[in-house]
Amino acid sequence: MHEHKSFFIGGEWVAPAGTGVIDVVSPHTEEVIGRVPDGSEADIDAAVAAARRAFDEGPWPRMTPAERAEIVGRLSAIYAANVEPMAQLVTAEMGSPALFSMFAQAAIPQMVLQYYVDLAATYTWEDERQGMQGPVSVVREPVGVVAAIVPWNVPQFTLMLKLAPALIAGCTIVAKPSPETPLDTYLLAEWIKEAGIPDGVVNIVPAGREVGAHLVAHPDVDKVSFTGSTGAGRSIAAVCGQQLKRVTLELGGKSAAIILEDADLASTIEGFKLASLMNNGQACAAQTRILAPRSRYDEVADALAAMVGGLAVGDPADFGTEVGPLVAQRQQERVEGYIRIGQDEGAKVLVGGLDRPQDRGWYVAPTVFGGVTNDMRIAREEIFGPVLALLAYDDEEEAIRIANDSDYGLGGSVWTADEEHGVAVARRIRTGSCGVNLYSIDPATPFGGYKSSGLGRELGPEGLDAYLELKSIPRPAPKV
Structure with missing residues (x-):
């Protein structure tokens, strides 16, 4: 049992203002594995005050x-030495398969942290320009106090997209982890303390949505960075717009994977194990709309169903597991609801469906729908589970049109034997990223979405830009 009775505020472990408790429940056993205090508005006020003083x-x-x-580098080194316990903790909290956790839930967050440590040495913090009337210094200064609100699906990764650049920029942070996954932030807080990051620079208060709304609207918060649902993102954007508060939003997705006529089917289908079903399908950038040429549709359907039907489903702590449970019972019910919707809409279950693969735990059978058209809800709405929709297209132009016919614009991919042509097709997809023969998120490049998938970008130098204000300092022209 992982039990904590305080919050990390002002560099100290501080008793909560209220008596609320968050039980952390294993999605595999349905048993309580941890307990932390449930943050209140008073706790958020204390955390923001500490961050304000530190700034x-x-x-x-x-x-x-x-x-x-140099100081954040020490945190990165501590993190690198403890990737395994962090991965194990995230797996226990939310059911991510162990192998995926080692890579995406722990190693990649550490890589993001180290990327920004290294970027600090080459980033242009100040430059001199010759203005129209004289010399001008353009300086970059930290935006101030940052509210970092993160989801449960990749809690350390999404937190590090905010924490790492904000720290290097010189900001101070109040982080609000999701109630489903607060335990990993307690481990991170210990490392922050050990690394010697000054008191109040990072403050962590687990809490629910209402308390998160209080953090967003807090007058002493200068910037909000949020990863989560598009609905919540719209509400946050409205508050930040009213207050003219800086905001970055990384929201939902319904990404399309376009299989071109010449694609090698074996390697493409193998690639979908990660691109489409990463993290039990609980990933905003998962390639869940599979677009196949009509001439190869049956071949793709058979291969995709065979791959998905053969996935190892079970205990997420087992390194042989490929699909674990969903994070909560409500998520299980939501995904099963979409499977029913797909059936009602006339799509055909090629594999999977409503028979649960485990008697205990919040499992859903990995499912592939065939006969899907792009007007169906299962093709338009984010399901956030191991459910794939297979659509047919007649020619490349139709494939591009279908891929772009979405409220979302986060990710995408093109699968082809001709990489150069794949890049040309990727350029026409209206998304923030579009891979060729893979889908990946690289710490050195910007990540974010078009349309309802969000505002702004994280990662790369652009991710650091988001935590800085620009100041121009003009001076008189030299006298001749």
């Missing part, structure tokens, strides 16, 4: 980027 009065924003990078 307004503390040393962190006034250090040089190199000085900050």
